Amino acid sequence: MSASLPYLSLILGVPAAGALLTLLIPRENHRAIRLVGTVALAVPLLLVAAVWAGFDPAAGGPQFVERYRWIPTLGAWYYLGVDGLSLPLVALTALVAPLAALASWGIEQRVKEYWVLLGILVTGIFGVFLALDYLLFYVFFELSLIPMYFLIGIWGGPRRDYASLKFFIYTLVGSIVLIVGILGLYFLTGASTFDMVELARRAPAAVPQALKLPLFLLLFAGFAIKTPMWPVHTWLPDAHVEAPTPISVILAAVLLKMGTYGMMRITWPTLPDVARDLAGTLAVLAVIAILYGAFTALGQRDFKRLVAYSSVSQMGFVVLALAAAAAAPAAAEAAQLAGRDPQVVLQAGQSATMAAVFMMVAHGLASALLFLLVGFWYDRTHTRDFDRLGGMFRTTPVAATFLGIAAFANLGLPGFSTFIGEFFTLMGTLPVFPVAVYVALIGLVGGAMYNLTMLQRVAMGGPKPEWHGLPDVSARELATFVPLVAAMLLLGWMPGLLTQVLSTPVAQFVAKLGGM
Incomplete structure (x- = not known):
């Protein structure tokens, strides 16, 4: 489908234009810089709605x-588009x-530089989800790396140099x-594109x-680090703990999704037989990762590290x-040989695929709210130590109420989007990897434990x-909390x-x- 307006280029261009315009504003005019940056990041929401x-x-x-032709000698194009997999992200x-x-x-601190880097970062993330040319995809993939490095390294916490x-x-x-x-892939296929x-x-x-x-493995490894999968996850807790709150929000909500989106967009469809084998x-x-993340979170004393x-x-x-x-196609063949209905397994494969996208969106909403709440209390108390927090239902009852909502959403309580994502995941995985589902259920118990423990240590008493x-x-702050709760x-x-x-x-x- 085409459109009369270049909506996708505008989605990319407005944050980039905001960053360029910010360069022209005198650095001491903080209010103008913030207004321009905020408007530049808000306009894409209207464009995406259209x-x-x-x-x-x-x-x-x-x-x-x-x-449009970009680098003709290489067969590279400025090629943008959205489908049901990319549009939600x-x-x-x-x-x-x-x-x-x-x-x-x-x-x-250094307000002008911060807003320029933030606009570039958001442009890169949009580009990853919109690009349909490998070279263009990679340019945007890299474009998100440099701003994030500086945003953590300059505006981060005491160990920002190490984390960045x-x-x-x-x-x-x-x-x-x-x-x-x-x-x-380019050379082996001989496609010249x-x-x-x-x-x-x-x-x-x-x-x-x-x-x-x-x-x-080459295509997969880059996305596994970005996700990040266990055991290449260790950069994430340090980056989250040291990053300023808004950058932690973007990192958790959307930057991590670039990894799993890359698996869905590139790795699995390109070499499906290897994906089935592995x-x-x-x-x-x-x-x-489910078990390790859940029970390691349970043992944290730092509020932000728990959320990470x-x-x-x-x-x-x-x-x-x-x-x-x-694995669903092979499991369907095995079911047919055993005299069972293979369509049940194939349908599970579709449910699992749908779950992957739904879970990305659901986690993005819940994690964004949690990091905003961590930042709320850190700005006021200058601590994230659970031992120093507590009783916030009495001290800051509105914020504590939002923390309760975020905790229940994050643990997958029915009525929240995370429940739908986890339910689809387990339903789609059960006919294929039943043992994995039974073990993952232990992770769900761990998730309930660390979320309720977090709520008790911050808000109760x-x-x-x-x-x-x-x-x-x-x-x-209320204007940042409410849209996330409403979406969940x-x-x-x-x-x-x-x-x-997604269908x-x-x-x-x-x-x-x-599978079909």
């Missing part, structure tokens, strides 16, 4: 396509970015192996069998769903004398808003894996 309204859920393939980014902008009004360097090294290694995989759809069509037949596994191993790694480890656990559910989707008179939620409840009670957009691309995704 795209969603004009999106045809029944149509296959990308819509709102923009395609574009919408999530469009919602989270202006909320992070509002949360950034408290930044007082660790983030940079991990993600740089991931980017290097990813570009090697992309170039390998970086078109993702064309390379995915050619790769299964064109790539020599002996090179498929190494190529898959599905069992990937399921094991995902279950380890919870992301490791929650993203494990996304990878588990993708592993189940990859008698008020601490040192926090007497602590100011409660401001109007600006809306998708929790009306999941069809998202599943109807067609999910069927196509499973078909590429050999």
Whole structure:
């Protein structure tokens, strides 16, 4: 589908234009810088709403396509488009970015540089979800790395140098192996194009069998680090703890999703036979992440580090769903040989694929709210130590109420979007990897434990004398909390808003894996 306006270029261009305009504003005019930056990050939400309204859920393939020659000698194009897999993540980014902008009004150090980097960061994230050319995708993938490094390294906490360097090294290694995989795919297919759809069509037949596994691992490794999967997750807690609150929000809500989105958009459809062969191993790694993240979070004394480890656990559910989707075709064949209905297993593969996207969105909403709340109390108390917090239901009752909502959403209570994501994951995985589901249920118990423990240690008990008179939620902070709660409840009670957009691309995704 095409459109009269270049909506996707505008979604990319407005934050970038805001960053450029900010360069022209005198650095001492903080109010103008913040207003320009906030508006530049809010306008894409209106553009995405227009795209969603004009999106045809029944149509296959990308819509709102923009395609222009970029580097003709390499066959690279400026090629943008959205489908049901990318549109929810574009919408999530469009919602989270202006909320992070509002949360950034408290930044007082080097304000001009901060807002320029924030605009570039958001541009890169949008580009990853919109690009349909490998080279363009990689440019945007890298564009998100540099601003994040500086945003942590300059505006972060006491150990910001260590955390930003660790983030940079991990993600740089991931980017290097990813570009090697992309170039390998380009040369081995002989396609003379970086078109993702064309390379995915050619790769299964064109790539020599002996090179498929190494190529898959190269494409997979870069995204696994970005997700981050266990055991390459260790950069994430340090980055979260040291990053300023708005950057933690963007990191958890949307930046991590670039990894799992890359698996769905690139790795699985390009080499589906290898994805099927490795599905069992990937399921094991995902279950380890679910358990490790949950029970490591339970042992944390630092509020922000607990939320960071919870992301490791929650993203494990996304990878588990993708592993189940990859294994579903083989499991369906085995079911047919055993005299069972293979359609039940194939349907599970579709449920698992749908769960992966739904869980990405659900986790993005819940984690964004949790990090905003961590920042709320840290700004007032200058501590994240659970032993020094407590009694906040008496001291800051509005903020504590939002913490209760965030905790219940994060543990997957029915009525919230996370419950739908986890339910679809378990339902889609059970016919394929039943043992993995039973073990993952232990992780769900751990998730309930660390979320309720977090709520008890921050909000329950008698008020601490040192926090007497602590100011409660401001109007600006309330404006960042409410949209996230509304979105979690809306998708929790009306999941069809998202599943109807996913139905067609999910069927196509499973078909590429050999399921239909």
